[in-house]
Amino acid sequence: MTSVPLWFERKFHFSFPAEMYPNIRVRLMGTPARLEEITRKAGRELLIRKPNEAGKEKWSAQEHAGHLLDLEPLWTARVHDFAKRGSELTVADLTNRGTTEANHNATPIAQILADFRKARMQLIDRAEELDPAHFAQTLLHPRMKTPMRLVDHLFFIAEHDDHHLARIWELIGRASG
Numbered sequence: 001m002t003s004v005p006l007w008f009e010r011k012f013h014f015s016f017p018a019e020m021y022p023n024i025r026v027r028l029m030g031t032p033a034r035l036e037e038i039t040r041k042a043g044r045e046l047l048i049r050k051p052n053e054a055g056k057e058k059w060s061a062q063e064h065a066g067h068l069l070d071l072e073p074l075w076t077a078r079v080h081d082f083a084k085r086g087s088e089l090t091v092a093d094l095t096n097r098g099t100t101e102a103n104h105n106a107t108p109i110a111q112i113l114a115d116f117r118k119a120r121m122q123l124i125d126r127a128e129e130l131d132p133a134h135f136a137q138t139l140l141h142p143r144m145k146t147p148m149r150l151v152d153h154l155f156f157i158a159e160h161d162d163h164h165l166a167r168i169w170e171l172i173g174r175a176s177g
Contacts, residue, residue: 003170018135018151027158028124032117034165035065039109042172048105051171059099061171064164065112066104067096072119075157079126081139082150088140089148127154 039047039061047062059067077090104112130150138147141156148156 016151016155018149021135021151021154024151024154024158025124025127028120028154028161031068031158031161031165032113032120035068035116035168036113038165038169038172039065039113044109046172047109049171050105060105061168062107062109062112063099063102063104064168064171065109065116066102066107067099068161068164069112069116069119070096070099070102071160072116072123075153076119076123076126078139078153079123079130079150082134082137082153083130085137086139088142089153091142094143123157 042061047065048060050060050063051058071092074090074092081089127150135150138149139153140146141148141153
């Protein structure tokens with residue numbers, strides 16, 4: 001398979017035990033390093049190249065990296081939703097307007113990577129502060145209309161990370177190969 005599946009077409013099954021949290025935490029902690037490794041050897045022109053797919057301009061590899069950074073406030077807000085013991089997770093902007101308008105291609109990749117690493121570590125630290133009971137608590141995911149535990153939410157973030165890392169790798173690999 002050579003094409004990354006569309007994110008909004010993904011289906012999730014959260015049937016694993018909450019005790020999987022340490023494994024998920026390690027995935028989340030590793031995303032900045034994996035992002036850095038994938039982008040490390042790519043030149044600026046390759047990173048900011050916007051592909052045209054089916055007549056529509058898509059995000060560059062660097063914009064995908066910026067998107068990961070852009071979503072950290074949403075992920076953190078959702079961790080706060082669990083801490084507050086709310087009923088539904090904070091709603092995402094499904095148009096990704098923030099990423100589209102951010103002009104990530106004008107920002108040095110090193111800055112995006114550094115900011116993402118800092119934001120991700122803050123997210124992990126915030127999750128670590130919560131009582132273990134929060135990891136099994138459920139809140140409704142607003143788009144999928146599915147109950148999610150905190151551990152499911154963190155798994156969802158890790159899957160989202162991997163989706164964009166795969167897309168970045170695909171964009172860099174296709175252009176250089």
